[in-house]
Amino acid sequence: MSILIDQTKRVIVQGITGREGMIRAELMKNYGTNVVGGVTPGKGGQQVIGVPVYDTVQEAWEELGSIDVSVLFIPAPLVKSAAMEAIEAGVKLLVIVPDRVPIYDVLSIAALARDRGAHFVGPNTLGVLSPDKAVLGMMGGRAASAREWFFQGPVGITSRSGGITSSMAYYLAQEGIGATTLVHVGGDAVVGLPHPEVVKLYEQDPETKAVVMFGEIGTTQEERVAELIASGQFTKPLIAFVGGKAAKSGTRFSHAGAIVEGNRGTHAGKVGALREAGGHVVDSFSELPHRTKEILQDMGVL
Amino acid sequence: MARLHEFQGKALLAQHRIPVPRGRAAATPEEAHAIAEDIGAPVMVKMQAWVTGRAGMGGIKKAATPDEAAAAARGMLGRRVKNFTVDWVLVEEQIQIEREFYAGIIVDDVSQAPMMIFSSIGGSGIEEIAVEHPDKVARTTIDVVRGLQDYQARDLARRAGIKGKLLNKLAGTLVRLWHTARDTEARAAEINPLALTADGRLLAADCRVTVDDYAIFRHKELGIEIAREMDRPPTELERIAYAVEANDYRGTFFFLQLHEDRQEGEKVVGFHGAGGGGSMMTMDAVLQRGYKLANFVDTSGNPPASKVYRAAKIILSQPGLDGYFGSGSGVASQEQFHSARGLVKAFLEEPLTVPAVIRLGGNAEDEAVEILERVNGIIPAPVEGYRKDDSPDFCAGRLDALIEGYRAPAETPAGRVRPPVVKPYRFETVTGGSVTLDHARCSECETRVCIEACARKILSLNDEGLPVLNVTPEEAKKGRCIECLACDVECYFHGNRGGFVDLPIEGLDEYRDRLGH
Numbered sequence: 001m002s003i004l005i006d007q008t009k010r011v012i013v014q015g016i017t018g019r020e021g022m023i024r025a026e027l028m029k030n031y032g033t034n035v036v037g038g039v040t041p042g043k044g045g046q047q048v049i050g051v052p053v054y055d056t057v058q059e060a061w062e063e064l065g066s067i068d069v070s071v072l073f074i075p076a077p078l079v080k081s082a083a084m085e086a087i088e089a090g091v092k093l094l095v096i097v098p099d100r101v102p103i104y105d106v107l108s109i110a111a112l113a114r115d116r117g118a119h120f121v122g123p124n125t126l127g128v129l130s131p132d133k134a135v136l137g138m139m140g141g142r143a144a145s146a147r148e149w150f151f152q153g154p155v156g157i158t159s160r161s162g163g164i165t166s167s168m169a170y171y172l173a174q175e176g177i178g179a180t181t182l183v184h185v186g187g188d189a190v191v192g193l194p195h196p197e198v199v200k201l202y203e204q205d206p207e208t209k210a211v212v213m214f215g216e217i218g219t220t221q222e223e224r225v226a227e228l229i230a231s232g233q234f235t236k237p238l239i240a241f242v243g244g245k246a247a248k249s250g251t252r253f254s255h256a257g258a259i260v261e262g263n264r265g266t267h268a269g270k271v272g273a274l275r276e277a278g279g280h281v282v283d284s285f286s287e288l289p290h291r292t293k294e295i296l297q298d299m300g301v302l
Numbered sequence: 303m304a305r306l307h308e309f310q311g312k313a314l315l316a317q318h319r320i321p322v323p324r325g326r327a328a329a330t331p332e333e334a335h336a337i338a339e340d341i342g343a344p345v346m347v348k349m350q351a352w353v354t355g356r357a358g359m360g361g362i363k364k365a366a367t368p369d370e371a372a373a374a375a376r377g378m379l380g381r382r383v384k385n386f387t388v389d390w391v392l393v394e395e396q397i398q399i400e401r402e403f404y405a406g407i408i409v410d411d412v413s414q415a416p417m418m419i420f421s422s423i424g425g426s427g428i429e430e431i432a433v434e435h436p437d438k439v440a441r442t443t444i445d446v447v448r449g450l451q452d453y454q455a456r457d458l459a460r461r462a463g464i465k466g467k468l469l470n471k472l473a474g475t476l477v478r479l480w481h482t483a484r485d486t487e488a489r490a491a492e493i494n495p496l497a498l499t500a501d502g503r504l505l506a507a508d509c510r511v512t513v514d515d516y517a518i519f520r521h522k523e524l525g526i527e528i529a530r531e532m533d534r535p536p537t538e539l540e541r542i543a544y545a546v547e548a549n550d551y552r553g554t555f556f557f558l559q560l561h562e563d564r565q566e567g568e569k570v571v572g573f574h575g576a577g578g579g580g581s582m583m584t585m586d587a588v589l590q591r592g593y594k595l596a597n598f599v600d601t602s603g604n605p606p607a608s609k610v611y612r613a614a615k616i617i618l619s620q621p622g623l624d625g626y627f628g629s630g631s632g633v634a635s636q637e638q639f640h641s642a643r644g645l646v647k648a649f650l651e652e653p654l655t656v657p658a659v660i661r662l663g664g665n666a667e668d669e670a671v672e673i674l675e676r677v678n679g680i681i682p683a684p685v686e687g688y689r690k691d692d693s694p695d696f697c698a699g700r701l702d703a704l705i706e707g708y709r710a711p712a713e714t715p716a717g718r719v720r721p722p723v724v725k726p727y728r729f730e731t732v733t734g735g736s737v738t739l740d741h742a743r744c745s746e747c748e749t750r751v752c753i754e755a756c757a758r759k760i761l762s763l764n765d766e767g768l769p770v771l772n773v774t775p776e777e778a779k780k781g782r783c784i785e786c787l788a789c790d791v792e793c794y795f796h797g798n799r800g801g802f803v804d805l806p807i808e809g810l811d812e813y814r815d816r817l818g819h
Contacts, residue, residue, distance in 0.1 A: 166634070
């Protein structure tokens with residue numbers, strides 16, 4: 001099994017005629033994603049990578065039938081409108097790739113998503129990939145690379161850094177460890193599916209035996225994962241690395257988030273909370289694959 | 303996040319009909335004198351600096367007369383406070399505070415909504431208040447579409463222990479604070495203290511407003527120069543870099559100078575990361591070898607080659623580097639030859655005189671390393687490219703070894719410049735650059751490598767066998783030409799050197815001339 005995406009889900013790409021949209025739509029299709037169409041206002045009627053382009057998401061829905069997922073390659077200032085369009089049309093999962101989406105726009109998208117029972121990954125995400133099944137966004141970059149780097153196995157991956165998502169999966173694969181799904185939750189202060197939500201999805205997935213997480217300073221995501229472990233809502237082993245120990249000025253540490261939460265958001269606070277709850281936190285990124293292997297071997301999974 | 307000064311925040315509050323003490327900002331003691339005269343009563347002079355505890359450092363003073371106000375301003379203006387020079391003081395009426403409250407809005411990542419926090423005790427930080435007096439602090443999330451309703455604000459105040467007429471008065475202020483935050487797209491907006499005066503007025507005695515970096519583009523009225531959290535004003539080079547980023551939405555380019563005052567015996571490396579997480583991790587590998595970093599750079603999110611080129615030029619405009627280190631997470635989704643071409647063009651033009659090690663792991667890494675290492679033998683310094691299976695530590699070790707073994711030439715050879723053009727074919731690009739193909743050279747080119755190498759395949763041979771656009775120049779300028787630099791770099795190595803891409807960086811030449819660099 002996998003979470004969020006597999007080859008059966010019907011996917012559209014908003015912004016499919018753009019520089020990124022076109023290349024990544026091709027990646028998705030070539031990897032096995034069921035890309036059924038695309039949307040670019042004013043460019044309806046064209047064909048891109050062999051799928052039809054529509055002017056609106058509503059039109060795509062009417063012509064193609066129900067759509068499970070929309071992946072957005074849209075300039076940041078236009079994301080709010082495009083995301084709301086997809087949610088209103090009935091799409092239940094969005095992957096919002098662009099960086100620099102204004103935070104109140106994200107909050108507006110989140111409010112509508114809650115209202116309609118929809119979810120979104122990102123903004124500022126590389127996407128989601130279930131090895132040998134399907135990819136959303138741009139993870140892997142090329143279908144051939146994604147096939148070479150990632151394979152199926154027992155760990156669920158969740159990361160706040162895009163590059164680290166792929167590199168964690170790759171370096172785990174070098175130790176012979178495959179993954180159910182790779183999720184880049186996105187690098188922003190407010191993301192649609194933060195670590196705790198992803199971890200809950202992995203808890204429900206019988207094939208995920210352990211979760212490997214890349215955390216970072218800022219926000220409360222890692223602390224909330226620690227709470228899930230402590231309260232028994234997440235019961236599988238968690239192996240984590242928290243980046244940003246040495247980060248100084250210039251990092252996007254969210255002081256606004258820390259102000260009400262006391263110690264939350266700091267590197268020490270996150271590592272402490274995860275360890276106290278029973279998570280396995282490694283001090284060096286390079287220890288991550290080996291430590292994961294040991295734990296899986298102890299469980300008899302490897 | 304873009305922070306506003308107290309006086310700027312108060313101006314926003316006043317626009318939203320939240321009363322603030324009468325007063326204005328002054329940049330000189332004379333202005334402070336004049337404002338105090340206007341007020342016609344004893345005033346407060348408040349240093350405008352992004353620090354807490356201004357009173358303790360003499361940054362908040364009472365002045366009974368305009369002369370005293372001018373003297374107080376003189377003592378504050380020009381002071382260095384945490385890397386910033388004080389440019390402004392706020393001169394405002396003194397108020398008789400009877401009671402203090404706290405009101406703030408933050409963006410809460412858990413509820414994915416704005417959150418208002420109100421405390422019936424003000425003064426110190428909300429964090430401490432919440433610990434000492436949990437019953438005095440109340441919070442509520444705000445529906446971003448409907449906004450904060452007055453009844454919600456009343457209930458918030460009630461839960462913090464407010465009763466009577468004051469409840470209505472406070473609720474009105476809280477609703478207006480919400481509007482201030484929403485209209486300016488504030489990541490955080492705090493009034494602390496929110497003061498009840500002896501004569502029954504509710505005034506914002508101090509405030510902090512931080513605006514969302516990503517929303518600055520639609521708030522020109524705020525006059526924010528660089529929408530990034532920093533603990534000092536931006537350097538000139540940072541301003542130049544920020545303009546590059548602002549004019550090119552493709553991918554991300556983040557530039558921060560870390561180390562400007564070089565000490566004797568220190569070794570300094572220009573750092574060029576790719577991806578936030580990977581950059582942070584690989585920086586450590588360089589630091590562990592005892593190097594200082596001149597800067598932090600992140601070019602990621604699939605930037606075009608031109609953006610990587612401009613980043614490299616800016617990094618190399620810092621004097622006194624001993625080496626250049628580039629690395630990402632190791633397994634990049636983006637096709638790494640774009641970055642390689644950007645680096646090669648920059649290294650050739652400089653020419654690069656310090657050793658460089660670039661970890662290009664990810665898509666098309668073999669091709670990227672091959673492109674990168676072509677510069678060896680042409681430029682004075684050695685350049686090595688590495689792949690995803692080469693660890694950051696190994697790469698840092700290679701740079702260390704190259705720096706140890708390297709002797710810069712006594713005289714730096716001239717770098718690559720645009721050759722004189724006989725028969726130019728020219729079109730413009732999306733970031734104000736231009737592509738020039740010298741058809742006199744092209745006509746003698748045996749490979750016509752530009753046709754095949756162009757990432758977007760927008761070049762074709764015309765009837766005379768010369769490369770021309772197969773889209774209109776307008777389309778090329780609108781972004782069909784992604785500035786992949788293949789018609790420049792590939793032509794240089796495999797063609798007849800007829801292709802050149804000009805990519806101006808506003809202000810950089812002037813900056814370098816002034817440094818004599």
